Amino acid sequence: MAKITLNINKKDYPLEADPQMPLLWAIRDLADLKGTKYGCGVAQCGACVVHLDGEAVRSCVTKVSRAAGKKVVTIEGLSETNSHPVQKAWQEIDVPQCGYCHSGQIMSAAVLLREKPNPTDQDIDDAMAGNICRCGTYLRIREAIHMAAEMQKKTGTKG
Amino acid sequence: MKLFVPKKAATVLSIFIFIIAVGASAFRNDAPVKQITFSTINRDSVASVQAFETVYKTLMSPRCMNCHPAGDVPLQGDDSHLHAMGPKRGLDGKGVYAMKCSNCHQETNIAGLHMPPGNPEWHLPPAAMKMVFQGKSAHELAKQLVDKKQNGNKDIKKLIEHADDGLVLAGWDPGEGRTLPPVTHAEFKKAWITWLQSGAYAPKK
Ligand code: FES
Ligand code: FES
Secondary structure, eight states, X not given: OEEEEEEETTEEEEEEEOTTSBXXXXXXXXXXXXXXXXXXXXXXXXXXXXXXXTEEEXXXXXXXXXXXXXXXXXXXXXXXXXOSHHHHHHHHHTOOSSOTTHHHHHHHHHHHHHHOSSOXXXXXXXXXXXXXXXXXXXXXXXXXXXXXXXXXXXXXXXX | OOOOXXXXXXXXXXXXXXXXXXXXXXXXXXXXXXXXXXXXXXXXXXXXXXXXXXXXXXXXXXXXXXXXXXXXXXXXXXXXXXXXXXXXXXXXXXXXXXXXXXXXXXSXXXXXXXXXXXXXXXXXXXXXOOOOOTTOOHHHHHHHHHOTXXXXXXXXXXHHHHTTOHHHHHTTSOOTTOOOOSSOHHHHHHHHHHHHXXXXXXXXO
């Protein structure tokens, strides 16, 4: 056990954790932020994606020690009022089915739109191929990402 | 000019020289891959090509070849199938957007069977220097490895140093459920240096 302070969604969480603990465990069980989901635990599904210094890391295979001194952003912290263009487009198109995969989908899509504000279908495939959706909402995900790109262009809001 | 050699002796001599020339050329597997100016080069095409056999079978093993794919998607597993999820190389070799290598590949291997292996430098060769191994014959690979236009402008000294690159060494620490390269790192390094220092000759095929 070690004392580790995690900065999650701009707030410091002083935690006692084994440095080897998966970041996902710390986020869900120690910081009690349940928006990030556990799907496979082996970096295969994307349900657990959070931003670590802006990158879409898979928190199930990221040790909590890697996050020390860095900025973690989870789905709860992507925007204060669910107003990130990706969140708005997701609501507008009503993308989720069961919803389980979508914290991860949204966090991945936000990185894509930050790095490629006008993504092509190919860019979307390249960025999102690691986020699996058991319910098969892929077509709505694609549509919503294009819509979010349009919104971002108009409002100038970047993820 | 008059030559003071009897006609018969001259014929025998020229046949003899011809035989030696043909014999010698048979031992040369190929022209040297590149003009090398490095103080410790001792040209020996036979030893060079022999050493390259070990180099080639190592580089074509999944632990090395999987990150030197013919396309832009890395390979996975002992059968070198395309990496699940199709992560792409990107310009710097470190992936694209939400699919960067280090999003899953950590600084060290993760415990457990077939879990993502790790290294602080995990990446593919960059787009400008793809250094493809997959599908290359021994001849093609040997030529490519020492071609400065294709190897990131590495001279023999840099190539020798590259044998101890952290990511090269990671091939011998592949994580649970993956076979090791066919020879030890020490054996590979010895063959690599022998190949380079004896002239970096390419096998015929
Ligand atoms: S739970 Fe992390 S990738 Fe599936
Ligand atoms: S909406 Fe059900 S898994 Fe994606």
